[in-house]
Amino acid sequence: MDLSLIIALDVVNGAASLFLLCLGLAIIFGMMKIINLAHGEFVMLGAYATVISANAGLNIWIAMLVVAPLFVGVVGLVIERCLIRFLYGRLVDSMLATWGLSLCLIGLVTTIFGNTINGVPTPLGGFQVGAYRSSWYTIFLLAMAVLMMALVYGVLRFTRFGLVARAVMLNPGMAATLGVNPAKIYMATFGIGAAITGLAGGLLAPVSGITPVMGTAFVAKCFITVVGGGAAIISGTLSAAGLFGFVNQLGAFFTTPVYGEVILFLSAILLIRLLPQGISGRFFKGTL
């Protein structure tokens, strides 16, 4: 009983971290059709922002929840202005450019902070369920995932900005004739996507080993999840993150971590074969 509770917590935790990691990508890829191969490096920048400011004496919560998203959001805005804005509608070019960007960011961070492992200690501590132990931070990650989901949903569904953003993504020409400047909306959306990714990096910083190349461990899984989820940002990402987190963590528990990864990728291949439009292309049509 205690064990099954702990395993359930692992599964939920796996899904929650995957969801947090993917949300920013889902916005940038799902809404703007930019394949951002530098996504992993945005995570890395968020983690570095957290570690550097926390080690400089800033409160860890502020470093994680404020500094990381702000910093990566600003970086995202700069990158959008200098690079991405020339690439809207050019899918393959955007891949090449963002891949170059990812190498460039890795190189830059390596030059500044060196190729060593950084980190901050995990706050909160652990709790006990029967004979087993888990950490409060797991619960906190879950809460953050729920909060971010509600926040993004709320903004897209109930605010004027959300409405305009969705309109621009659907039909930029029509939106422009109604007096909206699509370029500004694109810029803001990219910045928000980057900020959310930075937040994910900040949130994962206390439970990761932080190196300049850490992003590569995330980028493949994130793309699989976003593609598996399909067009709907929230319902798609949520269902895919839930599914993949579930199979990965359970696979890792009952077999080995190696098979955990194998099962994840196999189920992704199967999913795309059966539902080429992703989960939300079939089951949650028309949702956010």
Next chain:
Amino acid sequence: MALSRRDLLRTAAAVPLSTLAMPAVLRSARGETPILVGSLHDQSGPIAASGTPMVESLKLGIEEVNAAGGLLGRPLQLVHYDTQSNIQMYSQYAQQLAVRDKVAVVHGGITSASREAIRPTFNRFRVLYFYNVLYEGGVCDRNTFCTGTTPAQTVEKLVPYAMGKDKKKVYIIAADYNYGQITAKWMQKYVKDQGGETVSVDFFPLDVTNFGPTISKIQAAKPDLLLSALVGGNHTAFYRQWTSAGMKDQIPIASTTFGLVNEPTTLNAAESDGILGAYGYFEELTTPASTAYVAKLKKQSPSIPYISELAAATYEGFYLWAEGVKKAKSIDRMAVTEALETGLSFDGPTGKVTVDHATHHVTRNAYLAAVKDRKWVVRETFPDAKPQDTAAVCNLIKNPRDNKQYEISI
């Protein structure tokens, strides 16, 4: 590659010519033609954190020898290539060092995969090769000298110490490539030798970052001791998640890899205190040779986060070669090899390092330490640990033409 007639003629012609030309060179340049020392180490990519201190250490050795007048009256010159954590680069630059640069010796290779990619090249082109990294053992090749520790020198000491009298149930976690796989086998053997029981062995690909399920699994297995051969930045996350789940004080950890880069300084004291490790060298060693070496290397490159066995063994590997050259009075490959095989030794930062003829490995001190306050505290010294694992399968005195890496059956 057999010596062709053309090569022979060229060499035969070059020797007297170069002898004749020497006075001219002496006057024109600042000395004799330098002896080239090849280096293949990763300075970018994921393995750069290990490679950079090794190159700095090699540079230090070369500078010291040059300051003392060089070898055989000739200065040494480093020919270094950054292999970029990429096996293809290793193969390419190995050829370049052997064929174009014609170096006298090569120090290099970090992962076992990189070593096995370049070792055949140096055999083919007859270039002496030094591999200065702790590894799983078993390389048996007269052209290669392995100066790092092998499991019989470290794991054999670590496991009994960590198990103590009452820790019989052991859980092993390791990185999923040849180092982790083979080291895990050694761990199992030594656990068994101690009368213990291995409850489970788990392997992790290098990009695993979420250890939640594993931590639950370990709790379910209830071991008395956790042995870790996890590798790299992503895997450091394990120690963090382990502590945050409150497991740190429940089950002790001993590791064969923790601390090779800078793990103790990145984790905080609560996460790393009490973790045991055994290596051929710790920066915290207080012998005069060690403190002098650390001071010199830190002065040369202040950015080195931690000087581990990797850097120290590279320094000693280089000096062993230099001793070989001095004794042979030549940089010829066979002459230096034979000189080294007489059992040459060098007193380095780790203590006395002696070449073992039969295995081309070294007898060196091993140290066992525990992390305290983000630093290692050396608890035990094991003088003159022999490479007994490799010695069980490899005898280059009897079979000098042997050339393979044995998988030591355990």
